[in-house]
Amino acid sequence: MASEDSQRIVIAGGGIAGLATWRALKQQGIDSLVVERRPVAADGGLAINLPGNAIAALAQLGLAGEIERLGHPVRKREYRAQDDRLLATIDEDAFWGEAMRPRAVRRSDLMAMLGAGLDASAHRADRSIAAVHQDAAAAHIRLDNGEALSATLLVGADGVRSTVRQAVMATSQTSAARLASASWRFMAPNPGVDGWTLWTGKRGMILLLPVDDATVYGWVALDSPDVAFDDLKHLDQVFRDFPERARKALSWALAHPESLYHSPIEEVRLAQWSEGRVVLVGDAAHATAPVWAEGAALAMEDALVLASIVAGTDEVTTIGRRFEQARQVRVAHVQAATDRLSKAARLPYGLRRLIMPFIVPRSYRATYSALKP
Numbered sequence: 122m123a124s125e126d127s128q129r130i131v132i133a134g135g136g137i138a139g140l141a142t143w144r145a146l147k148q149q150g151i152d153s154l155v156v157e158r159r160p161v162a163a164d165g166g167l168a169i170n171l172p173g174n175a176i177a178a179l180a181q182l183g184l185a186g187e188i189e190r191l192g193h194p195v196r197k198r199e200y201r202a203q204d205d206r207l208l209a210t211i212d213e214d215a216f217w218g219e220a221m222r223p224r225a226v227r228r229s230d231l232m233a234m235l236g237a238g239l240d241a242s243a244h245r246a247d248r249s250i251a252a253v254h255q256d257a258a259a260a261h262i263r264l265d266n267g268e269a270l271s272a273t274l275l276v277g278a279d280g281v282r283s284t285v286r287q288a289v290m291a292t293s294q295t296s297a298a299r300l301a302s303a304s305w306r307f308m309a310p311n312p313g314v315d316g317w318t319l320w321t322g323k324r325g326m327i328l329l330l331p332v333d334d335a336t337v338y339g340w341v342a343l344d345s346p347d348v349a350f351d352d353l354k355h356l357d358q359v360f361r362d363f364p365e366r367a368r369k370a371l372s373w374a375l376a377h378p379e380s381l382y383h384s385p386i387e388e389v390r391l392a393q394w395s396e397g398r399v400v401l402v403g404d405a406a407h408a409t410a411p412v413w414a415e416g417a418a419l420a421m422e423d424a425l426v427l428a429s430i431v432a433g434t435d436e437v438t439t440i441g442r443r444f445e446q447a448r449q450v451r452v453a454h455v456q457a458a459t460d461r462l463s464k465a466a467r468l469p470y471g472l473r474r475l476i477m478p479f480i481v482p483r484s485y486r487a488t489y490s491a492l493k494p
């Protein structure tokens with residue numbers, strides 16, 4: 122696409138997908154405008170696990186050196202039972218190799234790295250996209266202050282509850298994930314874990330992941346749809362019999378309730394991610410339960426693929442279809458792998474405990490081998 126048109130690409134949302142799209146377009150010499158409803162990037166998700174293909178995407182975005190300085194490497198995974206019995210281990214170092222070594226990083230650090238260099242001319246922060254419609258000539262965008270923008274291409278990177286998706290797609294509902302209905306995230310002092318460590322139990326699971334030498338990122342998930350997000354007593358009870366390290370981190374978080382973030386786990390499954398001059402990327406197109414921690418990786422890969430398609434064509438209305446063709450198989454692979462493991466995670470605890478030593482290493486290899494660049 123000729124670069125004089127490039128000012129007219131508008132990106133809805135300055136999350137991982139939006140910032141990566143801005144950056145990938147910039148690498149192709151194409152300017153764009155990011156519209157983000159928040160004044161500063163949100164870090165309510167606290168931290169994020171980046172598997173090897175996310176690290177590879179960051180390298181393609183020109184950030185190989187920067188990512189190595191953030192967070193903590195994730196060299197191995199341990200899957201444990203509620204009584205601390207080790208069910209499976211994965212040597213992530215051996216699987217991904219040094220150049221794609223997974224990392225756990227603070228979300229705020231990741232956002233700052235992706236957005237470095239984004240100046241006011243390319244960024245409308247603290248402005249929400251309120252409405253979108255399109256005609257043959259352009260996509261028309263109305264902001265919450267009444268301001269109107271028009272774009273030759275509108276990239277909907279506005280997350281799982283995307284306004285852009287709702288405006289342009291006939292079916293746009295989110296669905297509850299199969300894995301679990303609710304989860305909580307927190308940071309706590311490291312109770313003694315040295316890698317990705319998941320304990321799975323009768324009524325819930327808890328994951329601890331070091332983000333630096335002293336701190337772990339924690340994620341607890343429950344499958345009790347009726348539990349109120351602030352019912353901390355219930356949370357405490359479900360994990361009462363869990364091993365000391367898991368208990369210690371969770372107890373710290375429960376004693377500091379302001380540090381606990383509740384998140385529903387919602388998914389978006391669509392046959393089509395584009396309509397005319399509008400293309401959806403990241404969670405807006407395909408939010409998937411974080412079973413394989415692929416959300417950021419897929420969002421950044423979307424950005425790289427979209428930018429190369431945009432750079433290679435003058436026919437804007439074909440971009441969406443080409444993008445779908447390039448990305449749908451990979452995304453469907455992650456969705457299918459997510460569904461398979463979510464189903465296994467819902468088996469009765471006794472059975473799960475029995476089969477996890479066999480299915481975990483196999484599903485890890487099957488899922489990530491196909492995603493290795």
Ligand SMILES: Cc1cc2nc3c(=O)[nH]c(=O)nc-3n(C[C@H](O)[C@H](O)[C@H](O)COP(=O)(O)OP(=O)(O)OC[C@H]3O[C@@H](n4cnc5c(N)ncnc54)[C@H](O)[C@@H]3O)c2cc1C
Nearest residue numbers: 134136137138158170249250279280403404411414416417
């Ligand atoms: C509990 C949980 C744990 C997870 N853990 C991991 C993990 O470990 N690893 C991983 O890779 N992924 C993980 N994910 C998934 C990951 O968080 C997402 O896939 C990723 O954040 C998607 O990025 P995005 O930019 O598409 O969407 P978002 O991060 O949601 O960003 C969308 C942006 O758009 C903005 N926006 C929304 N509406 C508007 C509007 N109308 N106008 C302007 N701006 C708007 C929002 O403010 C936001 O900044 C997890 C998800 C959950 C729920």
